[in-house]
Structures are given as structure tokens and as C-alpha cells.
Amino acid sequence: xxxxxxxxxxxxxxxxxxxxxxxxxxxxxxxxxxxxxxxxxxxxxxxxxxxxxxxxxxxxxxxxxxxxxxxxxxxxxxxxxxxxxxxxxxxxxxxxxxxxxxxxxxxxxxxxxxxxxxxxxxxxxxxxxxxxxxxxxxxxxxxxxxxxxxxxxxxxxxxxxxxxxxxxxxxxxxxxxxxxxxxxxxxxxxxxxxxxxxxxxxxxxxxxxxxxxxxxxxxxxxxxxxxxxxxxxxxxxxxxxxxxxxxxxxxxxxxxxxxxxxxxxxxxxxxxxxxxxxxxxxxxxxxxxxxxxxxxxxxxxxxxxxxxxxxxxxxxxxxxxxxxxxxxxxxxxxxxxxxxxxxxxxxxxxxxxxxxxxxxxxxxxxxxx
Amino acid sequence: xxxxxxxxxxxxxxxxxxxxxxxxxxxxxxxxxxxxxxxxxxxxxxxxxxxxxxxxxxxxxxxxxxxxxxxxxxxxxxxxxxxxxxxxxxxxxxxxxxxxxxxxxxxxxxxxxxxxxxxxxxxxxxxxxxxxxxxxxxxxxxxxxxxxxxxxxxxxxxxxxxxxxxxxxxxxxxxxxxxxxxxxxxxxxxxxxxxxxxxxxxxxxxxxxxxxxxxxxxxxxxxxxxxxxxxxxxxxxxxxxxxxxxxxxxxxxxxxxxxxxxxxxxxxxxxxxxxxxxxxxxxxxxxxxxxxxxxxxxxxxxxxxxxxxxxxxxxxxxxxxxxxxxxxxxxxxxxxxxxxxxxxxxxxxxxxxxxxxxxxxxxxxxxxxxxxxxxxxxxxxxxxxxxxxxxxxxxxxxxxxxxxxxxxxxxxxxxxxxxxxxxxxxxxxxxxxxxxxxxxxxxxxxxxxxxxxxxxxxxxxxxxxxxxxxxxxx
Numbered sequence: 001x002x003x004x005x006x007x008x009x010x011x012x013x014x015x016x017x018x019x020x021x022x023x024x025x026x027x028x029x030x031x032x033x034x035x036x037x038x039x040x041x042x043x044x045x046x047x048x049x050x051x052x053x054x055x056x057x058x059x060x061x062x063x064x065x066x067x068x069x070x071x072x073x074x075x076x077x078x079x080x081x082x083x084x085x086x087x088x089x090x091x092x093x094x095x096x097x098x099x100x101x102x103x104x105x106x107x108x109x110x111x112x113x114x115x116x117x118x119x120x121x122x123x124x125x126x127x128x129x130x131x132x133x134x135x136x137x138x139x140x141x142x143x144x145x146x147x148x149x150x151x152x153x154x155x156x157x158x159x160x161x162x163x164x165x166x167x168x169x170x171x172x173x174x175x176x177x178x179x180x181x182x183x184x185x186x187x188x189x190x191x192x193x194x195x196x197x198x199x200x201x202x203x204x205x206x207x208x209x210x211x212x213x214x215x216x217x218x219x220x221x222x223x224x225x226x227x228x229x230x231x232x233x234x235x236x237x238x239x240x241x242x243x244x245x246x247x248x249x250x251x252x253x254x255x256x257x258x259x260x261x262x263x264x265x266x267x268x269x270x271x272x273x274x275x276x277x278x279x280x281x282x283x284x285x286x287x288x289x290x291x292x293x294x295x296x297x298x299x300x301x302x303x304x305x306x307x308x309x310x311x312x313x314x315x316x317x318x319x320x321x322x323x324x325x326x327x328x329x330x331x332x333x334x335x336x337x338x339x340x341x342x343x344x345x346x347x348x349x350x351x352x353x354x355x356x357x358x359x360x361x362x363x364x365x366x367x368x369x
Numbered sequence: 370x371x372x373x374x375x376x377x378x379x380x381x382x383x384x385x386x387x388x389x390x391x392x393x394x395x396x397x398x399x400x401x402x403x404x405x406x407x408x409x410x411x412x413x414x415x416x417x418x419x420x421x422x423x424x425x426x427x428x429x430x431x432x433x434x435x436x437x438x439x440x441x442x443x444x445x446x447x448x449x450x451x452x453x454x455x456x457x458x459x460x461x462x463x464x465x466x467x468x469x470x471x472x473x474x475x476x477x478x479x480x481x482x483x484x485x486x487x488x489x490x491x492x493x494x495x496x497x498x499x500x501x502x503x504x505x506x507x508x509x510x511x512x513x514x515x516x517x518x519x520x521x522x523x524x525x526x527x528x529x530x531x532x533x534x535x536x537x538x539x540x541x542x543x544x545x546x547x548x549x550x551x552x553x554x555x556x557x558x559x560x561x562x563x564x565x566x567x568x569x570x571x572x573x574x575x576x577x578x579x580x581x582x583x584x585x586x587x588x589x590x591x592x593x594x595x596x597x598x599x600x601x602x603x604x605x606x607x608x609x610x611x612x613x614x615x616x617x618x619x620x621x622x623x624x625x626x627x628x629x630x631x632x633x634x635x636x637x638x639x640x641x642x643x644x645x646x647x648x649x650x651x652x653x654x655x656x657x658x659x660x661x662x663x664x665x666x667x668x669x670x671x672x673x674x675x676x677x678x679x680x681x682x683x684x685x686x687x688x689x690x691x692x693x694x695x696x697x698x699x700x701x702x703x704x705x706x707x708x709x710x711x712x713x714x715x716x717x718x719x720x721x722x723x724x725x726x727x728x729x730x731x732x733x734x735x736x737x738x739x740x741x742x743x744x745x746x747x748x749x750x751x752x753x754x755x756x757x758x759x760x761x762x763x764x765x766x767x768x769x770x771x772x773x774x775x776x777x778x779x780x781x782x783x784x785x786x787x788x789x790x791x792x793x794x795x796x797x798x799x800x801x802x803x804x805x806x807x808x809x810x811x812x813x814x815x816x817x818x819x820x821x822x823x824x825x826x827x828x829x830x831x832x833x834x835x836x837x838x839x840x841x842x843x
Contacts, residue, residue, distance in 0.1 A: 107746040306574040
């Protein structure tokens with residue numbers, strides 16, 4: 001969340017944890033509001049540009065349902081996040097998908113969430129296979145060459161087991177320990193997959209699409225003749241900056257795959273480092289999925305629809321906090337975007353939800369990256 | 370024809386799976402075929418199918434001399450079926466006017482232009498404008514304008530010549546369209562500059578530099594003594610999402626000439642907007658309810674309400690009273706038949722599809738059963754959404770009582786279904802299915818109630834339902 005320079009800038013978040021995680025609420029006023037923890041480890045919600053004023057409102061999480069007229073979907077999501085008491089992006093995402101799966105955001109969002117969860121399972125399975133295969137090949141000097149069938153057929157499984165026993169013996173580990181570590185490692189990096197996999201896993205897809213958004217937004221801004229074109233420039237810059245930053249972390253998180261023996265031998269230390277990279281990556285791309293989906297939807301709309309989408313994207317643009325990217329060139333410039341938009345989200349005199357606006361927000365839940 | 374129709378349907382289905390390059394090839398093929406073998410109607414049908422993808426991909430289009438000729442006035446083209454519309458050009462006039470022109474143009478000059486067109490390389494995919502048009506167009510526009518202006522002058526002074534011309538063109542409306550084409554062709558170059566300023570189309574809210582560009586362009590035309598500068602106003606209106614926003618700008622130009630007698634820029638703009646509105650209203654009146662979906666009807670009602678409000682604001686509603694009345698009647702009829710008609714069954718069907726769904730393991734084909742529930746829910750939600758959009762402006766078509774009554778009935782029915790469900794949960798009827806199944810059923814009713822009656826009405830059902838589920842065993 002970025003405050004313009006001057007009054008209030010001392011409240012600008014300096015770390016991801018302070019920025020919080022974007023929550024896919026369907027209540028228009030709360031769309032992409034962020035959940036974070038206060039200094040007493042209690043969840044709180046930050047809402048940007050609320051009522052069209054600059055800056056953020058911070059509300060105790062447990063009070064959100066009292067203050068806002070929430071959709072049924074959001075009541076359930078609010079409750080689930082409260083129960084989970086976590087503001088980490090993977091956990092929040094899991095809650096978001098679980099609630100979407102309940103059908104409270106409509107059948108298309110339900111279907112999309114079911115597919116997303118199934119796809120993640122497949123990606124985890126594939127990643128584990130490629131990690132097993134690559135690691136065993138490397139650790140046996142290429143003597144073991146595994147195929148998918150080896151994990152299914154009893155004879156193949158025997159071969160895997162033999163190879164793992166040999167490697168484990170050499171590393172002075174029990175075979176089961178080696179196996180467990182490979183399993184955990186695979187699960188850890190499954191949102192990224194490993195290099196060489198034919199299928200791109202979710203975080204990698206998002207990073208690549210953020211990189212593409214830089215060009216798309218740049219071109220769109222160059223040809224558009226409205227105020228929105230001015231917003232496309234910082235969006236493009238931030239997309240490029242974020243994609244580069246995320247790619248660096250991704251490289252760092254996957255580098256250990258090249259030296260599996262070291263990782264598996266020093267598992268506690270090595271896995272902690274991988275975990276840190278993955279967490280930073282989750283935080284870095286957090287909020288971008290909504291941006292990408294909003295833009296994908298807008299591309300099928302007319303010019304005015306695209307302009308509205310660009311304005312909305314600018315409002316919720318996930319900006320990398322100062323301390324996270326402190327050593328990167330241009331970090332300061334990236335963080336100096338001021339935002340001010342006025343939106344009509346609720347009937348001004350009734351406070352009732354605008355069903356059309358709600359439907360528009362729900363649209364992004366129908367799609368997946 | 371049947372084969373073509375089925376192929377078109379197939380293309381439509383696969384449209385967004387085809388790679389960009391294939392779309393480009395296909396477009397080029399269809400457009401060339403139109404010129405050579407295929408009938409124009411067949412080619413248009415094929416292009417109509419491709420249009421959503423063309424907007425996204427923007428492949429280079431097949432460029433003919435006729436397309437270059439039409440470029441200056443293409444913003445003004447409309448599908449007209451009867452009388453000539455002020456400052457608009459009917460698509461039906463394109464071919465007769467082009468044939469009329471080509472029969473009188475110097476054959477050698479035409480061949481030279483065609484050779485230059487063939488030699489010019491096709492533009493890259495994704496470009497908004499074809500760079501070959503500004504390169505080859507000016508010469509053709511100048512020659513065509515001069516020749517056709519001469520023809521119009523002869524027709525003005527010789528009634529027999531005019532009759533011959535009308536006969537050759539195929540009607541008086543085509544002749545009137547030809548006159549407008551000439552007026553725009555004479556402004557082709559200055560309009561080209563303004564078109565770039567007002568790109569890409571459609572232009573939303575006009576920005577200050579764009580307003581300034583319009584004023585300067587108009588002043589430039591007046592200074593150059595252009596015959597019909599008013600057509601610049603037509604181009605501006607045609608490129609805007611909301612043409613009404615241009616009225617204060619054109620009114621601000623005062624009493625200067627538009628080239629048409631008694632027409633100030635403000636009057637010119639009003640005449641054009643009035644024609645556009647009447648065309649829209651007439652299209653609404655002629656809409657066949659059987660061919661439009663509930664969502665289309667909701668769109669039409671929304672557009673109608675917006676238009677009506679603008680017409681009233683600008684004091685133009687009285688001039689279109691007859692058309693407004695006819696459109697109102699038709700919209701009311703369509704709302705009754707397409708939105709309110711059968712809505713109970715559709716909405717309650719969406720809820721009961723979930724409430725009565727057998728557990729996946731009991732279904733003969735779980736995938737088919739799941740898809741059926743999905744379809745029923747989606748249809749129900751889409752219908753409610755259409756109803757809510759109509760409800761916002763139902764007063765404009767006199768349907769507010771019907772719509773409010775329907776919303777009230779639906780609310781009562783869903784609340785009653787919800788109450789029965791909670792009763793079943795409390796009495797243990799759903800114990801065998803478990804808490805998760807009970808929650809799924811509750812949420813189906815809840816979601817529909819929220820869409821129909823709002824979150825406040827749904828929250829009570831949610832509270833009571835979740836409390837009942839919490840007391841279920843297990």
C-alpha cells in the first residue's frame with residue numbers, strides 16, 4: 001500500500017508482512033483488501049482508497065462483518081480466515097478456493113476453484129516425480145534413469161527403492177528419511193515446478209504472465225487517449241519490476257535442485273532457505289493473479305471496459321514494499337505511485353450491495369491463470 | 370450452404386483455440402473469396418463469426434480499392450433498411466455507388482492504383498490502421514470526389530439525368546447516401562488527422578486536448594471554405610461511445626456553417642443523434658423475442674433507459690415519441706416473456722437441483738449429474754441477474770410492478786425452501802448425508818436468496834441454517 005509522499009508516508013508498509021495478503025472478497029468495497037497481523041498477532045484488514053480518499057483504513061478483522069455489508073461468500077471467507085488465523089498467501093489462497101468451492105460466488109467460480117485445486121494436486125505430483133527423477137539421476141551419476149511407469153509398476157518401484165537405498169547409504173541416511181526429504185522438497189517447490197517440466201506450475205505461470213503484462217500494458221497505454229493511459233505506464237513498470245524480482249527469487253529457490261545431495265544431506269538448513277525463497281515469492285506475486293484475470297477479462301471488453309479495468313488495476317496494484325527490494329535499482333521510483341480513485345460501490349443512500357458490481361468482481365473468480 | 374453453416378458453427382466454437390496466424394489466413398481467404406467466388410452474404414456470415422476474434426487479433430485485412438474508397442466514411446456506415454438517415458450512410462449503398470464510380474473512372478488510372486496496391490506489403494498483425502490506406506487513398510478520394518460531385522451537379526440541374534442516376538444506383542436513398550459520401554470524401558484528409566486524434570474507437574469521455582483538436586479542425590475547414598464541414602461533426606459523434614457529450618462542444622461553435630442550409634453545428638449534431646436514437650428504437654421494436662436471451666433483453670432495457678434519459682435531458686424526447694412508445698411496448702413485452710416468463714421454474718430449479726441432487730457415488734454418471742446441476746444453477750443465476758438489471762430501470766418501461774411482484778414471489782419461495790431445509794436439518798433428515806452435504810444445500814438456497822433479495826435477507830437464513838448444521842451430530 002503506498003501513500004503519496006508527505007503526510008502519512010511514515011505509515012507506508014516496509015515489508016510484505018506489513019502490506020498483507022490480498023483477499024478475493026466479492027463485496028465490491030473490499031475487493032482485494034488485504035489481511036495482515038497486528039503487533040499482538042491479531043488479524044486486521046487494510047482497505048485502500050476507501051470512499052475515494054487517499055490512504056488505507058485499518059480495521060480489526062473480527063469487526064469487518066459488523067462494519068461492512070458483506071456478501072454471503074465474504075461472510076464465510078471472513079470466518080474461515082479468522083479460524084485459520086493466518087495471513088500468509090498460501091493459506092489465504094486455500095481459504096479463498098475452499099469458499100469459492102462452496103458455490104457462494106456462483107457456479108462458475110465453484111467450478112474454477114475445483115479445477116484449480118485439482119490442478120495444484122497434479123502439479124505437486126508432477127513436481128515430485130521430476131524432482132525424484134532428476135535428483136536420483138544426479139546422485140547416481142546418471143546410472144538410474146527413471147520413467148513415470150517406474151513409479152507405478154512394482155518392478156519399477158523396486159528399482160527406485162534400490163537406487164534410493166544406495167544413495168541413502170552413501171549419505172549415511174535411512175532410505176525412508178531420504179524419501180521423506182525428497183517428498184517434502186517436492187511439495188515445497190511444487191508451486192514452481194522444476195526446470196524442464198513440460199507443464200508450467202502456478203507461480204511460474206503467474207510470473208511469466210506478469211512479465212507479459214508489462215508489454216501489453218505499455219502498448220495499451222501508448223495507443224489509448226484517456227486518463228487511464230497514464231495509469232498504464234506505472235502498471236507496466238511495476239509489472240516488469242515485479243517479474244524481474246520474482247524471477248530472481250525463483251532462480252534462487254530452484255538452484256539447489258542442481259545439487260540435490262547437498263540439500264538432502266543438510267536438509268534442515270537447506271530446506272529453511274528454500275522455504276524463505278518460496279515465502280518471498282508467494283508474497284511477491286500476491287495480488288497479481290487478480291490483476292491478470294481482470295485484464296484478461298477486460299481484453300474481451302470494449303475500450304471503456306478496458307479503461308475501467310486499468311483504473312481498478314492501478315487501485316489494487318501490488319507494490320513491493322521498500323525494505324523487500326531495497327537493493328534493487330529503481331525500487332524507490334517504483335514505490336512512489338500515488339493513488340486516488342473514486343468508485344461507486346454501494347448505493348450511496350441505501351448501503352445495499354450493488355449486484356452488478358458484485359457480479360463484476362465475481363467474474364475474476366470464474367477464471368484461472 | 371448447410372455445410373458452410375455447420376463449418377461456421379464449428380469455427381465459432383473453436384474460435385479462441387485457433388492460433389493468430391491461422392485467423393489471419395482465414396480472414397484473408399474469406400475476404401478474397403468475397404471478391405472472387407463466394408457470395409457477399411456468405412462471406413459476411415463467415416466474417417461475422419470471426420468478428421470477436423478479429424477484434425482481439427487484428428489480422429491484416431484484405432484491402433481492395435473499394436475498401437480504400439470507403440475508408441473516409443466507414444465510421445458513418447449503418448445497416449439501413451428504409452429511409453435515408455441524416456449524416457449516416459447505409460451499407461447497402463456501398464456496392465452500387467462503387468460500381469457507379471468504377472464505371473466512370475479512367476480505366477488506366479484504376480489499373481495503376483490496383484498495381485500499386487498489389488505491390489504494397491501487408492501490414493503486421495495487431496495494427497489498428499492499415500498504413501497502405503493513407504498512402505494510396507488520397508489520390509483515389511480526390512478523383513472520386515471530383516467525379517461524383519460533377520455527377521451530383523448534373524443531377525441537380527437535369528431532372529432526367531437525376532432519374533437515370535437514381536435508376537442506376539437503385540433508389541433515392543442511395544443517391545442521398547452518395548451525396549454524403551462525396552461530402553466526406555472532400556474532407557478526407559483533415560478527417561484522417563482528426564480520426565487519429567479520436568482513436569482507438571470507440572472513444573469514451575472526450576479529453577480536453579481532443580475537444581481542442583475538434584474545434585481547431587472545424588475552424589480549419591471553415592477557413593478552407595470546405596463545402597460541408599458539418600460532416601466533421603458526424604465523424605466525431607460516430608466515434609464516441611456517448612455522442613451526446615459532444616452537444617455542448619458543437620453548441621459552443623455558434624452559428625457557423627455546416628454546409629447545410631439552416632443547420633448550425635448544434636442542430637446538425639441533434640439531427641444526427643436523433644436519427645441514431647430512432648434507428649436504435651426501431652431496432653428494439655422489431656426485435657424478435659424468440660431470438661434474444663434474457664441477458665440481451667436486460668441489456669436492451671438498460672440501453673433504452675440510458676438513451677431515454679439523454680433524450681429527455683436534451684429536450685429531444687418529443688421528436689421521437691412514436692418510436693419511444695413502440696420500443697417501450699416491445700421491451701415490456703420482452704421483459705414479460707424472456708425475463709419474467711418461467712422465472713420461478715428456472716430459479717427454483719437452480720436451487721432444487723442442489724437440494725435434490727443424489728450423492729456423487731449414487732449417480733449413474735457423476736460427471737453428467739454434476740454438469741446438470743452446474744447448468745441449472747448457472748441458468749438460474751443468469752436469469753436472476755437479468756431480472757435485477759431490469760429491476761433498476763423497470764419504471765422506464767412501465768414494468769416496475771411486474772418486476773417487483775416477481776422479486777417478492779421469488780423471495781417468498783426461496784425463503785420457504787430455506788425454512789423447509791432448516792426444518793429438515795433440525796429434524797435429523799439430513800443426518801445420514803452429513804454436515805458438508807447440508808451446508809452445500811443451505812448455500813445453494815442462500816446464494817439464490819442473496820441474488821434475489823439481497824444480503825440482509827440472506828444473512829438471517831445463513832445464521833439460522835449454520836446454527837442448525839452446527840447442532841447436527843458428527
